[in-house]
Amino acid sequence: MKPPVLSTRDVSKEFGPGVRVLDHVDLEVVEGETLVLIGESGSGKTTLLRMFNGLTHPSSGEVRIHHEPVRVKDPINLRRRVGYVQQDAGLLPHWTVEENVGLVPLLLGWKPEQRTNRVRELLDLVHLDPQQFRARYPIELSGGQRQRVAFARALAADPGIVLLDEPFGALDAITRYELQRQFLSLKQRLNKTMVMVTHDIDEALQLGDRIAVLKEGRLLQTGTPADLLNAPAHDYVVQLLRHRSRGEHA
């Protein structure tokens, strides 16, 4: 087995006394895999995701990235080297597509022509015509186009790790399906270590190499889609699997 890129050891998180959102979570993500964190709202999945780039820290336990505790790393540098996509894209509304995609390269001090070239590559990668889209503002894009820009932005500085917080959550069904397919093909081409949060079991089964099921802050089961389908370790997992659409997954 490959060494883990990301790991949590006995991680708990409390927001004030008695409000425990994560409860002794041990998790490993190995290089090149896509791990999907699934759970309902309040399960702690987003909080766990945000610990990987230091947006929040555990109350106890430790989060490591390449064997180094996240807590001791410079958070600014760390975040510039970890891609991040959120549900509503989170594009800067007053920056053009080109400026948004070139954000992290700008922060890293790339030269302007380097940035322009990189933006063009990335827009091609997410199937947006650079000529047509680079000068547009987010408000001039559809929801799906905005999300593609957010993907391009997360990949701009070629990070080894990408964190995705319900990246397809706000899209209509058709757009979501189309983007998920493109995500799959990108995933195979790019070989990134990715952690994705979702509450959609179909999405988890389809996109995840491994799936971690969270409920009320506790990790119930971690395994491949086949592991989950063949040997659900918990009633809740069985219940979750019952919610998937028929015939979607082989």
Add this chain to the structure above:
Amino acid sequence: MTRLLHSLCFTALVFVALPPMPVFSQEAHIIVGSKNFMENKLLAEIFAQLIEARTDLSVERRLGLAGTQVCFEALRTGAIDLYPEYTGTGLVSILQQPPTGDPRTALNTVRAEFLQRWDLWWLNPLGFENAYALAVPRARTTGIPLRTISDLVKVAPSLKGGFGYEFINRPDGLPGLETRYGLTFQLVQAMQQSLKYQAAAAGEIDVLDVYTTDGRLAEYDFVVLEDDLLFFPPYEASGLIRGSTLAQHPELGAILGLLANAFDAGIMRQLNYRLQEGGEPVEVVARDALSALHLFASDDAGTQPVSHQEGLLAYMWAKRTDLGRRIIEHLTLAGLALGLGILLAVPLGLLLERQQAIAEPVIRGIGLTQTIPSIALLAFMIPVFGIGILPAVIALWIYSLFPIVRNTYSGLRDAAPQAVESARALGMTEWQILHWVRLPLAAPVIMAGVRTAGVITVGTTTLAAFIGAGGLGVPIVAGLQMANTTVILSGALPAAALALLIDGFLGRVETWVRPRGI
């Protein structure tokens, strides 16, 4: 971001630096002040013209300061050198002593006390008293033998009194009068000086307080009641001057001494009539008064009196030089205040966004300043900053802070939370988030605060006239005293136009700083 910064700096600097400031001249000069009623202004103008005609000193006029307290504080602190005062006011309002009936005793008392306490000198009286008296419209007196205040006592319970604010509150005004005579009215209404006459003529009030030299006494047919118990203290008019000014310019004592006993109540009533009812400028009436005393030759080159029968536009055109100067003064005051407001409030808003814990209490505290009545705030300024531009700008500046601080803070705090979140997640530093995300997105909100502050400031600046800072409030206050709508409007209309212009201009800036894409 840079646009916001540029436009904020630009707005601040334009307003702070652009207007010329003719008011700050620093040559050796005498500052003559006056209270905010016509006779007092006239006497001050007479002092000023006499000094200009007979000495080499230049004179700065601070006419129309709001009431005794303001004038006296200004004199005591050296913000003015000289103003016309009345012995009774000195005795009762300033020294807080019981009124006395005897003019000589009153003068001797105030002379001694003012000299000893503050080194302020009462010059020789000008020869007339402007005392309080009660008057009743003649139409109201038919069938009632009404000649003295004692006669009034019997019928007063069925009469309505309309009195000035000062009269109602002064011990030598209504409260003392009621005690001395056992006088009670059916109803007492506080009214503005000039409205009382109209209200009395219209039968809305039956008794009013008047000044014995009031020019309107000739026009309105009022019976002035005799003060048969000698309650009202003597109000001999005199110049009140700083001892240090007299020591520096000894000739002033001799020159102003020429005015001793130069007037009587009849002359003053006529002069006041020309001011109040004829609408003639104070400068012209003062010049004529001095000419009549042969204190200098009239060269007849003065401004033509403008009758308020003329149309508003004609009046404003005739007054264009004066109004132009008032507009410049107005913009100077409002601009300085707003510019300084931006310079303090925007950085403060930025700071509060970083210190959320103290933000709400601080903003609420600044909001409290908005609840201080403007006239009270101006009055608080006088003991600390004297009169004139400085206290006015400081008061206006305090008013301008709240909208700017509040909008800066809430604009930054509420700016696109999702965009801020992703900017942080992708590795922007807090400074970069402020600089690249929060400030540009908050720029229109911040400018909207500046715009609100601008309009408020231009409006409130009309009150600066009360502490001698000039501006478009000067014609408004003068017009209110004369009950002359034309004069009021000649100040109010340009003030309103300025407010609209500022609003329009800052509205354009607001659009301009709005980043593309939102």
